[in-house]
Amino acid sequence: MRLHRLFIPAVLSLLLAGAGASAAAQPTFPTKRQALSDVSQAFGFLYGQQLTLEHIRTRYPGLAAQVKIAESSINLAYSGADTFLESVLVGVVGDDGFAEMTDHFYAEMEGIPESQTQSREDALAFLGEVRARAEDAQHIPSPIRELILTATYADHPEQELLDGHRAMFSTTGHDKSMGLDLTMTLPLSWLAREGRRPHIVQKWRSQGGHGRAEIMLLIQDLGMPLTSEEVEEMMANEDFSTWVPDEVEYLDASRLRIDNQPSVAIDYVLTQEVGTATVLIRTRQYQMFVDDKGIALQCQAGAAVGDGPTAFETLDAARASAAEVFAANERLCYLTANSIVVDQIWR
Secondary structure (H helix, E strand, C coil), rough: CHHHHHHHHHHHHHHHCCCHHHHHCCEEEEEEHHHHHHHHHHHHHHHCCCCCCHHHHHHHHHHHHHHHHHHHHHHHHCCCHHHHHHHHHHHHHHHHHHHHHHHHHHHHHHHHHHHCCCHHHHHHHHHHHHHHHHHHHHHHCHHHHHHHHHHHHCCCCCCHHHCCCEEEEEECCCCCCCCCCCCEECCCCEEECCCCCCCEECCCCCCCHCCCEEEEEEEEECCCCCCCCHHHHHHHHHCCCHHHHEEEEEEEEEEEEEEEEEEEEEEEEEEECCEEEEEEEEEEEEEEEEEEEEEEEEEEEEECCCCCCECCCHHHHHHHHHHHHHHHHHHHHHHHHEEEEEHHHHH
């Protein structure tokens, strides 16, 4: 049977044709204007929250123990977030610029803690809100929430999922679902966007939509159903290097089971010219089949060579950077792929 050999290359070519400059290289955290705006908002949120806690401690000494509990809870839940956000801002504006920024924050927030806690009941309500934020990041407004989570889990992105900061996605009723009822969980800090190209149901970008790592869900009609036996045999005996187009550098493949179905993870690299830049994309595609549908989850990271401010000078440097970003998110992608549940399998 050769159906799968046609399906996989078509999906890869479709996605990679749209990778473009959005996958260009960026530093550890991007320094584009909107990204920095979101970072400053997140830092200001944590700064203002701490000022209010200190105000409550001073104004209502009888609440000192509850202030300590709220303070400890939020610091434990989002450990190191303020330090990470500060380092991003200092890296852009310098120490003096950051000092001016915090002075500006303090001036802007003057009087706000007092207005928020005019009574003891107000203070107790605020302490309850801080504890709720510590228990569930959904209590923190977006895009502040995404940046605080990004900062908290900068060194271990997969831990965000393991700690329960998850968003559920369902294809039920989606225009591109092709009738499949599929659910999966993704990290709360990754920003979701609709896929513009055919078969790309949804895509998610790391670091609140500012990062260089991306996950895409694709569903395509095979044109004919595959039995469980056919899929098992195909996955057991196939040379997966034949599943990628000639222009793609095949790296490796490994068999696994997703939702108890035989599946495969294919690793590859694409290098292509986009305008005046050369873009390199490091990808792992998780692939499974259900009846007459192919389901692919693609995890990728990109870097570019060119004249842009975030581009690398050599292809080797771009490759190394893309590989580093991919490796940092590899475990997270594995957890996301293994969260997939297809209702049709269990009916």
